[in-house]
Amino acid sequence: METGESFTVGSHTLGKRDMLDTYDLVGVGFGPSNLSLATALEEYAENHPDDPITATFFERQHSLGWHRGMLLPSAKMQISYLKDLVTFRNPTSRLSFISYLHAKNRLALFVNNQDAYPTRKEFHDYLKWVESHFSRWVTYSSQVSGIALPSGGAGRGPVGQVRVEVRNPSFLGGVRTVNARNLVVSTGLAPKMPATVMRGRSVWHSSEFLHRFNERDPGSLQRVAVVGAGQSAAEIVRFLYDKLPHATVSAIIPSYGYSVADDTPFANKVFDAGTVDEYYHGSQEAKDAIWNYHRNTNYAVADGDVIRDLHQRVYADELTGDQRLRMVNLSRVEGVRQTGDGVRITILSKLNEQSYPLDVDVLVCATGYDAMDPTDLLGELDAYCLRDRNGRYQVERDYRIVTTPELAVGIYLQGGTEHTHGLPSSLLSNMAIRSGEITDSVAAETKIPARPDMAPALLTR
Numbered sequence: 001m002e003t004g005e006s007f008t009v010g011s012h013t014l015g016k017r018d019m020l021d022t023y024d025l026v027g028v029g030f031g032p033s034n035l036s037l038a039t040a041l042e043e044y045a046e047n048h049p050d051d052p053i054t055a056t057f058f059e060r061q062h063s064l065g066w067h068r069g070m071l072l073p074s075a076k077m078q079i080s081y082l083k084d085l086v087t088f089r090n091p092t093s094r095l096s097f098i099s100y101l102h103a104k105n106r107l108a109l110f111v112n113n114q115d116a117y118p119t120r121k122e123f124h125d126y127l128k129w130v131e132s133h134f135s136r137w138v139t140y141s142s143q144v145s146g147i148a149l150p151s152g153g154a155g156r157g158p159v160g161q162v163r164v165e166v167r168n169p170s171f172l173g174g175v176r177t178v179n180a181r182n183l184v185v186s187t188g189l190a191p192k193m194p195a196t197v198m199r200g201r202s203v204w205h206s207s208e209f210l211h212r213f214n215e216r217d218p219g220s221l222q223r224v225a226v227v228g229a230g231q232s233a234a235e236i237v238r239f240l241y242d243k244l245p246h247a248t249v250s251a252i253i254p255s256y257g258y259s260v261a262d263d264t265p266f267a268n269k270v271f272d273a274g275t276v277d278e279y280y281h282g283s284q285e286a287k288d289a290i291w292n293y294h295r296n297t298n299y300a301v302a303d304g305d306v307i308r309d310l311h312q313r314v315y316a317d318e319l320t321g322d323q324r325l326r327m328v329n330l331s332r333v334e335g336v337r338q339t340g341d342g343v344r345i346t347i348l349s350k351l352n353e354q355s356y357p358l359d360v361d362v363l364v365c366a367t368g369y370d371a372m373d374p375t376d377l378l379g380e381l382d383a384y385c386l387r388d389r390n391g392r393y394q395v396e397r398d399y400r401i402v403t404t405p406e407l408a409v410g411i412y413l414q415g416g417t418e419h420t421h422g423l424p425s426s427l428l429s430n431m432a433i434r435s436g437e438i439t440d441s442v443a444a445e446t447k448i449p450a451r452p453d454m455a456p457a458l459l460t461r
Contacts (some may be wrong), residue, residue: 023054024446026164026180030059030138032066033186033414036085038134039095040435058142058166064131066124069208075120075235089432100126142168147379158408182442186414189369197336202343206232206366221361225250227333228366234258234302236364241325252328261301270294271429279422280397372416395420398441412438
């Protein structure tokens, strides 16, 4: 929403240039998590037509995108379609995955497919379909460049709102400032590369894989390597093997082979909403046990069908005598050096602690992501946010950062709370429930009728 544009939520409209553009909630980022939050806010507005939560979102990308670089044709979701943006919170929502299938006239086809796990491409299309209902809620190509206290700081009692500076070339002067009574930060994960390895023309992270692959002439890729042991690594290896029948594909794995993800019913309970309560209120010993025993539900593991697909390709190579898929087990990348149009990888084998070179045209690092860290984004607000003995934010059960009494603004995190809320913190599994909990918390803390300064902005249709 550019400066001067109106904004509708529920049955209310914020008019043009509304008293410094003050919102009950400003969302930073508009990926799946904050998109899910938007659906929860809409439900709240429908149930409280005279008392909505006014909100707007800013997203630095030019449009909604979720792991675009990994939308491989055969890549499938690792969770049921029922774990969409809304169903676990509101099974009757008009924005469920089932409603999407019905709107696209594919419901019967999907059911007849007898598979609860849609492809990533289809789930991404579902996200875009939901996003189309909220186009007026979000401004794309907008970078939140600063969050600050209002003039006068926190010296005159608790601060109830903060100023959010947003940069966008389409804004007058390129900058717009809005006031927020609550912030919801959902900037996503940061791609993680191996130590000492930098991205470049021939060194890619999995998050950008498809974009970079489509920029290259497939015929020029004779030797490729993929480092990583998780689902993304296995899917990329399979994709490259199938797409480049002339190429040698080396899979560099720190373990002896790919490990299967534990998706059995009892193990999957770690992603249930009730388990979040148990984790949050549990002892440190209990939290450590959950991580130690159940990391294999999500981290550095791959689906069994993908692993079997890759083994069949290795076996087929044995039959033909042309070993195109090479499993470089118990190994890690020690360094990478540009060599003309390709790279030379230095690989350390854990079998004999010996290093050796491997020359390839492209190296793909499917080495995961770092958790969201909003420290820089929060700027001077960070001084009012409490941390634990390990330097991590203290976070309430409702995903709100614990702040000093001087700051009454709610700062909510959609991600970066694994230490307090457990494994589902940054995953899709608990997203619908989490969005509802944040909405309820904002509603409980925000007294809309008691704010006369908002009265001129609330107009009925």
